[in-house]
Amino acid sequence: MKKLFILLTVLLSLGAVFAQKSQATTSEAIDQASNLGLESGKLQESIDNTQEAIEAKNPILEDAVKALEAANDALSALDNQDNDIALEALAAATGKLEVVIAAEPDLALAPVDLSIEIYDSGITTSKEANKILRLARVSLNDNDAITARLLLNSLASEIRIKTVYLPLASYPDAMLEAAALIKNNQPEEAKDVILTALNTLLITEEYLPLPVITAQALIEQAEKDITDGNLENADSNLDLAREQLKLARALGYSNVSYADLDDQLIELKRLLKSKEPHASALAKLREGINNLLHPKK
Secondary structure (H helix, E strand, O other), X not given: OHHHHHHHHHHHHOOOOOOOOOOOOHHHHHHXXXXXXXXXXXXXXXXXXXXXXHHHHOOOOHHHHHHHHHHHHHHHHHHOOOHHHHHHHHHHHHHHHHHHHHHOOOOOEEEEEEEEEEEEOOOOOHHHHHHHHHHHHHHHHOOOHHHHHHHHHOOOEEEEEXXXXXXXXXXXXXXXXXXXXXHOOOHHHHHHHHHHHHOOOEEEEEEEEHHHHHHHHHHHHHHHHHHOOOXXXXXXXXXXXXXXXXXXXXXXXXXXXXXXXXHHHHHHHHHHHOOOOOHHHHHHHHHHHHHHHOOOO
């Protein structure tokens, strides 16, 4: 108990309570980023652009959504022992699925729901993140898995994208099978088939690191500073962008390499300092960080 109290005291001295994972709203994340010197609305703009790109990449198919709703309607009708209404609902579901398949015959999974949430731990530097990682390792070495888990959970700083898909290979056949069972006076078996189909919905989660989005906003701010002739501010913002990329790596978002981007940031700083042409380097950096957030398939 004393050891846990000491650990929590150390965490409090870092300026955050990590006894539980917390979800921050967009406005809170922006407030925390205001200390980085970004212009008002700059980070919000980057977050909005990221969310728009996510939604464009994962368009919801309304006909598939209606098919899912119709399947649930069929279940409700069967619960109310109204087989005729259930058959109508299943026919509607089948019809909507036929529309989806006709429009996109090669589509295996139809997206029916998309949710986007922002989680932010409030950690702003790689130094803070590394301190927490060290404490987590100490806890694991002491066989204190609970404290280690709480510490590791506190490292989330991301946009979390959850997508629900309807499998087109099995779902239409399930609707037809359920309808056949109802016609054969087997409503309970039909309910089981529909429930099984509903339980085959596929859920995927993706994570976009908030520090990378913040780095993108800082690079865009630096670009504006360069245009305005404020090279000192531009240099400072590029340093802050480097730190945000280091933070992303420290928080565990290591599925990509940040080394090339860091090299590009250093090179851009050198070009600005020596007053050499920098447009090409800036464009390459902008493209690199955009590809990091929105990798091409």
